[in-house]
Amino acid sequence: MNDDTDSRTRCWSARAAFVFAAVAAAAPVLFAGLLGTIGLLVTGVGGVVVTMAALYWFLTRHGVLRWISLGIAVLAPIVVFVLFVRAHLLWVVVLACAAALVAVVCARAALRAGSPPAAAATEYPAPAPRQPFLIMNPRSGGGKVAKFDLARRAEELGAEVVLLEGVVDVVALARHAVARGADLLGVAGGDGTQALVAGVAAEHHLPFLVISAGTRNHFAMDLGLDRADPAAGLDALRDGVEMRVDLGRINGLPFVNNASFGVYAEIVRSPAYRDDKTATVLRLLPDLLAGHTGTRLVARIGDTTVDGPQAILVSNNPYGNSDLAGLSRRDRLDRGALGAVTLSVANTRDAVGLIRRTRGRGLTQRTAVEVVVDADTAQIPVGVDGESLMLDTPVRCVIEPDALRVRVPRARPGTRTSAPAVDWNRLRDLATRRETRSRPESDTHAH
Template identity: 70%
Template structure:
């Protein structure tokens, strides 16, 4: 009898969730309509049209000026910068002088609330982003490799070595004379009988040790002691206190995730080609990041520097993109270029984003997400990036490399067993793209009972 009650609760819960999403969708439409009505009521039709023209024109001029600032040198660059800065100020002054600032602010706030409601309606169920957990078997000889210089010295700041050793782990510190081969250190640990490998360091170091763990079917422990810790974030780990990652040694669960491969080399986050890879490859970048970017971007955007790329994404060919990003599982698509966060790391596919902005018009087109040539987003199991040079610059998990051309990216599905704490912050789902057609169907479509 109780089992029957439990089964009947499932469709009731699903119906309640669908009903809540329907009302979020209806609220989104109501707020969007209000955002359009407020200017009409308080400013009139002509003033509303003027508001729209001034607002859209200001955005277009600002984006175009920013593009010219990045893509030009000399007089054009330094004339474009004040235009980009002053245009929003001029638009604001025009709204104030027309006594329409309050109307604009009210309309913008209503539209912002509409988007929030739309995303609440379109957000998937928690089960859509939850990676399957399994009980973690006990370990006898965990080995943790720690880079004391990573993340500005987080290993010492959070006393990670002592805390790990108190939990029974062997700690290998990457310091002292000589050059350390992280992969070799991990393989030596396996030979010493390690039954778990872990890393306190950046994402590039994480990937190298993760590959050794995957090769030997050993669980892998991520300690968020790097600078940005993107892999840790997408695993739902605590990035503010890396010592909490060590809780996985005493109360952990296992999740199975994918590994990206680029010419056979592992990556946990992404591999980038084009503008970013060329800039970070420059010897001057480390000492003067902003100056190097401004110096190199005009030639890179115009195609006068760097080899032209041809990107094969499954059956799709993209020629001469300025930037290509291939990720271990796709990023969210709620922002301009899809570089958000990854809800899942176990879908068995690569995410591929290409960007082409060879003119101010294309840069403006990216805002509308209507420029197919300017921005493409795909999921696939293989990406091949070719050029007419024997080697291609690539940024792999933040590290600058030169790899033999053509460069082949693949996905190693389910390759890595990751041990994570049972109690952890969890993955915050990426905000969904606001699709008004889908939202309309959700708001008013009624399924037959």
């Protein structure tokens, strides 16, 4: 597609976004009248607010009040639906919502096409390792090591493989392999084990191989690996390239994904959590959210201080902004910055405010090269790449840019670019082709 055709496509996509947005706004007025539209808004918004408030009460209360709140949360949407049906306005709501959805799809199509493609992570040629050393956990991912015959396949490619049995110090195992001449370290297991061995690889400036044999494999996903076929990662041993990615450190310990503080870390620390996760969450959550149990945290994110958040997530490179909790994925792992998300929900108003993605006390998203989490206790629980640890306060998280040499297969699925945020001002420029006309002038000034 040439530039002129691409420009026209973006222009018409932007115009379509405005047309469908207008349909979404006008449909209630045209078919329900002004009073009917006000009624629709009051009923719809009221239903959402009541549902959110009831869910918050369900999470923060004990006993009968908790189950009454759950009943209200379930009934509120049903009541709204019945009211729309009785007023013969359900089809108007469906039409407006459908038009709004199409408007967003068209807007993102225009903005995605209009944005310069994200620069791909730099790949470096890498000779095949002579003495690769791989650690495999047979229990990870429900037995993926055996299911995909990973040990035999790796050994056929010349790797030394150690299968973990019982409690093993994987850091000592990896360091011993390096002392014996290993020129590549790799792991087939969960992200927690990946992080520990990655730390050893970074210390010795050795390439690191990721085999997606864990349960979630978030690190493998953000590297663009095939999570459905862990054996595909072994192709990197014979036809691989290297990427330089950042490594997070928390009180000196490495992490490849994230470290979580507050509510989640306190719950995971409970001995009862592994036996009955749901019951443990419901039992502990009310007192943790109310501040009756757990430690009071203070997060210092660069120049920003957040006092008393109930949850903090610090990630090795920021997650996409489209995810409220910052748990989606990372477009890049080499930006040289930590992502930090804090959540503070002290009352029902804060909980309802999260619907609007309030960037005040309720939700904070920042990037920084250092995040310090302090508390009034000597130690606090922290979830580090899914592992529960007790760390000394203040807990210091830093980023080590380009610290890790990751060896990946030359042929791999790659990563998807996150959907762009809907920017109506830029859409207006695209719809009037103002942005396209001004670009050559900008390029001239750039040169």
